[in-house]
Amino acid sequence: MSLVSGPGRGAGMTEMPAEMRLFADKHVRYIQSLDTRKDELEYWLTEHLRLNGLYWGLTALYLLGHSDALSRSDIIDFVLSCLHDNGGFGAAPGHDAHMLYTVSGVQILATLDAFDELEKRIPGGRQKIGKYIADLQDPETGTFAGDEWGEQDTRFLYGALNALSLMGLLDLVNVDKAVEYIQSCVNFDGGYGTSPGAETHSGQVFTCVSALAIAGRLDLVEHDKLGAWLSERQLKNGGLNGRPEKQEDVCYSWWVLSSLATLKKLHWIDGEKLTSFILQCQDPELGGFADRPGDMVDVFHTVFAVTGLSLLKYPNLEEVDPV
Amino acid sequence: MASHGISRTSGTLVRSEEQRQNELQQIATYKDLVDLVNTKVAERQYTVEVLGLVTKLLNENPEYYTIWNHRRRVLIALLPATPPDSDDASSPERPHEFIDGDLQLTFALLRKFPKCYWIWNHRNWILRKGESMSDTKLASRLWSGELQLVGKLLHADSRNFHAWSYRRDVVAQLQRLQAKAADSAAVRGLVESEFEYTTKMIKANLSNFSAWHNRSKLIPRLLNERQANGTTRRKMLEDELQLICTAINTDPFDQSIWFYHQSLMSTISSDCPRESMIVQDLSNGERLRHYAREMEYIKEILEDEADCKWIYESLLSTASFYVQVEAGTKAFTTLEMQSWLDQLRRLDPLRRGRWDELGRRLNL
Numbered sequence: 001m002s003l004v005s006g007p008g009r010g011a012g013m014t015e016m017p018a019e020m021r022l023f024a025d026k027h028v029r030y031i032q033s034l035d036t037r038k039d040e041l042e043y044w045l046t047e048h049l050r051l052n053g054l055y056w057g058l059t060a061l062y063l064l065g066h067s068d069a070l071s072r073s074d075i076i077d078f079v080l081s082c083l084h085d086n087g088g089f090g091a092a093p094g095h096d097a098h099m100l101y102t103v104s105g106v107q108i109l110a111t112l113d114a115f116d117e118l119e120k121r122i123p124g125g126r127q128k129i130g131k132y133i134a135d136l137q138d139p140e141t142g143t144f145a146g147d148e149w150g151e152q153d154t155r156f157l158y159g160a161l162n163a164l165s166l167m168g169l170l171d172l173v174n175v176d177k178a179v180e181y182i183q184s185c186v187n188f189d190g191g192y193g194t195s196p197g198a199e200t201h202s203g204q205v206f207t208c209v210s211a212l213a214i215a216g217r218l219d220l221v222e223h224d225k226l227g228a229w230l231s232e233r234q235l236k237n238g239g240l241n242g243r244p245e246k247q248e249d250v251c252y253s254w255w256v257l258s259s260l261a262t263l264k265k266l267h268w269i270d271g272e273k274l275t276s277f278i279l280q281c282q283d284p285e286l287g288g289f290a291d292r293p294g295d296m297v298d299v300f301h302t303v304f305a306v307t308g309l310s311l312l313k314y315p316n317l318e319e320v321d322p323v
Numbered sequence: 324m325a326s327h328g329i330s331r332t333s334g335t336l337v338r339s340e341e342q343r344q345n346e347l348q349q350i351a352t353y354k355d356l357v358d359l360v361n362t363k364v365a366e367r368q369y370t371v372e373v374l375g376l377v378t379k380l381l382n383e384n385p386e387y388y389t390i391w392n393h394r395r396r397v398l399i400a401l402l403p404a405t406p407p408d409s410d411d412a413s414s415p416e417r418p419h420e421f422i423d424g425d426l427q428l429t430f431a432l433l434r435k436f437p438k439c440y441w442i443w444n445h446r447n448w449i450l451r452k453g454e455s456m457s458d459t460k461l462a463s464r465l466w467s468g469e470l471q472l473v474g475k476l477l478h479a480d481s482r483n484f485h486a487w488s489y490r491r492d493v494v495a496q497l498q499r500l501q502a503k504a505a506d507s508a509a510v511r512g513l514v515e516s517e518f519e520y521t522t523k524m525i526k527a528n529l530s531n532f533s534a535w536h537n538r539s540k541l542i543p544r545l546l547n548e549r550q551a552n553g554t555t556r557r558k559m560l561e562d563e564l565q566l567i568c569t570a571i572n573t574d575p576f577d578q579s580i581w582f583y584h585q586s587l588m589s590t591i592s593s594d595c596p597r598e599s600m601i602v603q604d605l606s607n608g609e610r611l612r613h614y615a616r617e618m619e620y621i622k623e624i625l626e627d628e629a630d631c632k633w634i635y636e637s638l639l640s641t642a643s644f645y646v647q648v649e650a651g652t653k654a655f656t657t658l659e660m661q662s663w664l665d666q667l668r669r670l671d672p673l674r675r676g677r678w679d680e681l682g683r684r685l686n687l
């Protein structure tokens with residue numbers, strides 16, 4: 001997922017019926033408040049998600065049209081304080097480097113258009129980060145490990161291709177081999193799992209379809225089969241689930257919807273019903289979105305709710321790139 | 324940070340000053356432990372004492388991935404670099420005590436946090452470490468124990484995809500060891516018992532798609548292990564179709580069942596890659612007989628369940644398979660296909676865009 005710049009679209013908020021209202025100002029304030037909760041134990045227990053959390057919050061703010069709600073220079077300072085000498089990012093200062101956070105770090109720098117600043121502060125920084133990612137590719141299978149300890153997952157493969165393409169460094173890795181690996185994860189339903197033989201899962205469908213899109217190989221996807229499977233994720237209440245016979249959850253608004261958008265099959269589900277489901281998951285008083293109506297909000301579900309709404313062309317939101 | 328299924332009211336209660344002070348105290352204690360562990364590891368104090376501190380911290384926060392890395396750093400220093408000589412009686416027990424300790428720690432944590440990637444990951448690492456210090460027999464025993472563990476976790480949550488992935492990995496490891504020991508009977512026995520396991524899971528809950536999925540992946544392997552011929556392969560296909568048709572009859576509204584039905588139908592098609600086929604030498608006549616029989620059976624269910632959209636979808640997709648083999652069929656009419664599509668539009672308005680596109684694709 002990355003942001004494309006451009007004007008927000010048309011229709012005024014005033015035309016919206018009450019139950020279709022997005023409490024945008026509340027969500028902005030909720031995201032701004034996230035870093036002020038240092039007197040809550042939860043803040044410290046989730047330090048391993050700080051950099052992703054920042055990316056999620058920042059993306060939501062951009063889409064809500066409040067890109068200036070967090071200080072740009074503070075963000076850059078923080079991001080670079082997570083960068084290790086080996087070119088990988090940790091979740092927070094003092095945390096080990098890992099693919100997941102390296103991708104978030106690169107995504108944040110791309111969102112802020114800050115690669116020049118990176119080079120100014122750390123000469124050769126971009127190449128260094130690119131090398132860290134490229135070294136995690138398994139030359140035998142084409143997939144990627146998360147870090148030096150070797151866990152492999154299609155999440156890391158997507159992250160690697162995404163970050164490298166944002167930095168213009170895709171030529172550092174063997175893209176064809178990575179594509180081959182994705183093909184070995186495909187199932188009869190057209191979907192993909194975490195590794196060869198694993199069950200199709202919306203999250204992995206997103207990572208594999210997006211990776212193929214970056215590699216320019218969407219021709220390999222079985223559009224109708226996978227589109228059908230994805231469209232069956234929508235339940236009667238409008239929400240989307242992640243696998244057959246599971247419960248709906250706002251985060252799948254992103255995994256499923258972006259995959260449908262990449263396959264150009266957004267019209268295979270009921271967008272209006274999904275919009276209304278997502279909006280029911282917001283906290284109208286304190287801001288933020290939860291997995292389901294009435295549950296506790298968090299920044300993870302907030303960003304995927306907002307990106308989902310953006311793909312559904314909800315008024316006054318900036319456009320998001322489904323890949 | 325990513326919370327699931329926690330009610331909002333339980334979190335937004337205003338804390339009393341006393342509660343706030345309590346929480347600040349907890350934070351201070353937690354941060355002290357974090358600092359202590361990070362400092363000791365930075366100083367390379369890779370000792371049993373530090374391992375204990377790491378355990379304490381991981382029990383409080385198993386998502387803190389850096390601490391799992393620290394744990395491995397400490398263990399690598401504590402464990403012998405080469406397999407212990409079996410004749411050496413000086414301290415044969417010690418290394419395996421560390422392995423056992425970490426197996427216990429990760430099991431206890433997985434019970435509480437069955438979806439935490441880092442715990443699964445560390446368990447895998449410690450087993451590989453254990454294997455490197457064992458002979459083939461002991462290594463097999465180590466990995467076999469994992470099947471029981473993962474069975475317990477799947478008993479608690481039969482759809483946990485971490486657990487299913489781990490199960491497949493354990494089977495792969497065991498097969499690797501059996502191949503090393505040239506024990507082909509054991510390899511086959513393992514695939515057979517995994518297949519039986521999916522039968523058991525499906526019987527317990529028909530809508531367990533994870534089990535259906537695993538079954539679909541096991542069948543081609545099972546047939547290879549059995550060195551099945553055309554006759555036994557046909558028997559397998561018949562049995563599976565029988566099983567799924569009974570399941571459809573039990574709950575025609577369950578999509579897991581229909582996805583498995585669809586997977587079986589796709590193995591019958593000549594488009595199916597040979598290694599995924601159940602019967603590898605099906606004639607077109609046999610294909611048509613299968614398609615016709617399925618459609619007939621599904622139409623029978625229709626008599627009781629006229630409002631089940633899956634029936635119409637399956638009829639249409641089976642019909643598409645049919646016309647791929649024989650275009651000018653009299654087994655069903657375009658008018659019938661048209662009526663199934665109309666039913667889909669009526670029963671499933673959420674996916675209207677998809678049904679419209681299907682209609683255009685099928686020229687209806």
Ligand SMILES: [Zn+2]
Pocket residue numbers: 249250251252291301327
């Ligand atoms: Zn969720």
